[in-house]
Each structure stands twice: as structure tokens, then as C-alpha cells.
Amino acid sequence: MKAIAVTPGTPNSVHLNELPKPSVDDIADGRGVLVRVLKVGVDATDREINDALYGNAPEGYDFLVIGHESFGIVEEVGDAVTHVKPGDYVSCTVRRPGGSIYDVIGHNDMTSEEVYYERGINLRHGYLTEFFVDDLEYIVRIPESVKHLGVLAEPASVVAKAVEQVYEAQRRLLVWEPKTAFVLGSGQIGLLATLALRLKGVEVYTLARSAAEGNIKAEIAEGYTGHYVSTAETSIDDLVAKVGRPDIIFESTGSSWIAFDAMRHLGLNGAMVWTSITGGDNEATIPADKINLEWVLGNKLMLGSVNGNFRHFRQGIADLLQGEMTYPGVTEKILTHPIDGLDNYQQMMDLLVEAMALKVYVNVAEG
Secondary structure, three states, X not given: OEEEEEOOOOOOOOEXXXXXXXXXXXXXXXOEEEEEEEEEEEOHHHHHHHOOOOOOOOOOOOOEEOOOEEEEEEEEEOOOOOXXXXXXXXXXXXXXXXXXXXXXXXXXXXXXXXXXXXXXXXXXXXOOEOEEEEEHHHEEEEOHHHHHHHHHHHHHHHHHHHHHHHHHHHHHHOOOOOOEEEEXXXXXXXXXHHHHHHHOOXXXXXXXXXXXXXXXXXXXXXXXXXXXXXXXXXXXXXXXXXXXXXXXXXXXXXXXXXXXXXXXXXXXOOEEEEOXXXXXXXXXXXXXXXXXXXXXXXXXXXXXXXXXXXXXXXXXXXXXXXXXXXXXXXXXXXXXXXXXXXXXHHHHHHHOOOOOOOXXXXXXXXX
16 A cells, blocks of 8 residues: 655655555454544644654664554454444544553653654654554544544644643642633644633634734634734734733744743743744754743743643544534634645645645545
8 A cells, every 4th residue: 555655864755655554453452443544634743754853764664654643434443442433533643652651551642761652753654544553542533523624633632732731730829710822833733722722711812923914824813713913013022011921822833942932921820831843953042041030930830742642632622523613614724735645745745845834634535
């Protein structure tokens, strides 16, 4: 079967490769779920892997199949599988366990080991192929009513985990009722974070460089009843002067400099979460003494959050479902750039550098 792959360590090596079709019996003890791939989302992670900034091939291979945002339909299940059946729409988690205590208890997204295993990213093949098989533990059912949003299940899970982690960590304050959030970046993660925080009743300002007029990202943020702010027109300092410092900063820009600089703006007792993955060696100058003083005196918190586990996928899908009921038709606007077929891998990769290509995804099969 066809598969879109890269040669890790070799820049711009994206190509079409082949894998044998998997079998439900590849997974022991009747726990296998065979999935026919319908759509796969791609993002900056896939672009950076193709740029050879990170990513490694699975053992025994000299290539890595990319694509970690899966959506498909169940073809066959093993005898031990009860939560999905043939014909169900599903997504699949990304992180796979190592040997730490967190991996053992099913929280492999919180592994304490340096080596990590992620489908389509590091040491495990991804989903940009025609079929995949995996253990029932990692297969998440998607209701048919939101199957048109199914390819967003993985990014929605990233947001669900990050938001959960913020609220969980802020239990340290005993009472914490955030009123305002700044979401930095208006890509798929930033917009889905806008949705998730609006569903919690938080006033959200979604910040990005592009002007609002004629901008689909601004249209979506405001469709969620958030506020889109173009930093080319209104600086963060000016926004703070107008609305005050936020209780939450959700960083999703892909810029390490912005991630550090934004620390200046967090409110007292606030929490900042980083979700960007920044491959590279950029350096930044920040007002370290001022930030250190304000963060200590202000009891501020910063945390990083990587992709989620089964539970976060379920919460992300629940957010998509609630979002569709609360803001009908808005989330679908994220799906801006479909690519038809695995053969068009170069077009897929080319679109990942286009500024207005909000969500690139590959239509692998009908279903």
C-alpha cells in the first residue's frame, strides 16, 4: 500500500513509499483494530520533519511515514475489542509508551524518558497511508454527527490536554476563576484553543500578525465570539493597556521568541501554557530580571504541554461536538486546503509553507 514518507536527516526528502497492508492479527491477544484511512491532517510538524529538524525512522526502516492526525473507518476488529466495531469512524492517538511509570499507567504523553515514540513523528510510522492497525487502547470513536470534523480530532486533543493541564495546575490557588485569555497564534491549535476556552466562558483575545479584514482566521475566532487582534495594528502592550493582563496565555505561534516575550504580559496568579514545537537554534534576548521579579511576586505559572492520551482525544472530540452545537458551521471553516490522494504529496508539502493555508489535509479515500 502507498505511504507518504521522509528520509530522516535528509532535508526535503518527502516521497511516496510502500508498506505491506497490515492485519488485525498484527496486534496480539485480539486487541487489534484495522482502520481504512479516510483523511489525514498535516501541519508544521510534518513540514519541520521534512526539513530534517527532528524525527527518526522506526527500527528496521530507513524512512518514516509521516502524518499524525488520523481519521478513518474501522474495517475489522479483534475478539477483545468492544468499544468500536466495523463501520465506526475513529481517530488514533499519537504517543506510544516507553518504560517509565507514566507509560505503564497509560499516561505515555507524560513520559519521563528522554526517548519518546510518536506515530508519524519519531520512531513509529504515521498515518499517511491507506490502512493502519493499532491496539484498542489507542483507538478513539468519533460520532457520525461530527465526522466532517474528524480530521481535527488530534489537534483538538492537544488543546484539550493543554487547557486541562492549566486548570489542574491552578488548583494550587484553591479558588481560580479565569476571566480573560490571550491565545497567541491563529493556526488550527490557536483557533481550537479559542473554541475550548470560550466553551468555558473565558473572554478570549486571539492574537496574530495578519490584518482582520478578509481573514478567514479572524472570521473563525469571531465566529466563536472571541476577539481577533492583529498585532500589526494593535501591539500586545496596547491590548494589555486596554483590557488588562490575562489570566491565561495560550501560546501556539511556533515562535520561541514570542513564547518568551509573552511572559511579560501574564496577570497575577496567572498561568501560561506553551504548545509550540520549535525545531532550530534561535536565541532571544528578554528582560530576565523583570520577568523573574514579576513571576515570583505574582505567583505565576508556566507549563509545557505535548500531545494527549485517549482521554484527551475524547475531550477534544466532545469540544468539537459542543462547538458544533454552540457555534454551528464555524469549526468546519478551519478545513481550508484539501489535497486529493497520496500521490499529491509534493502539493501537500508546498501548501504547508503558504501563510493562508490554515488547515491542509489529505483525502485518502471516500467513506
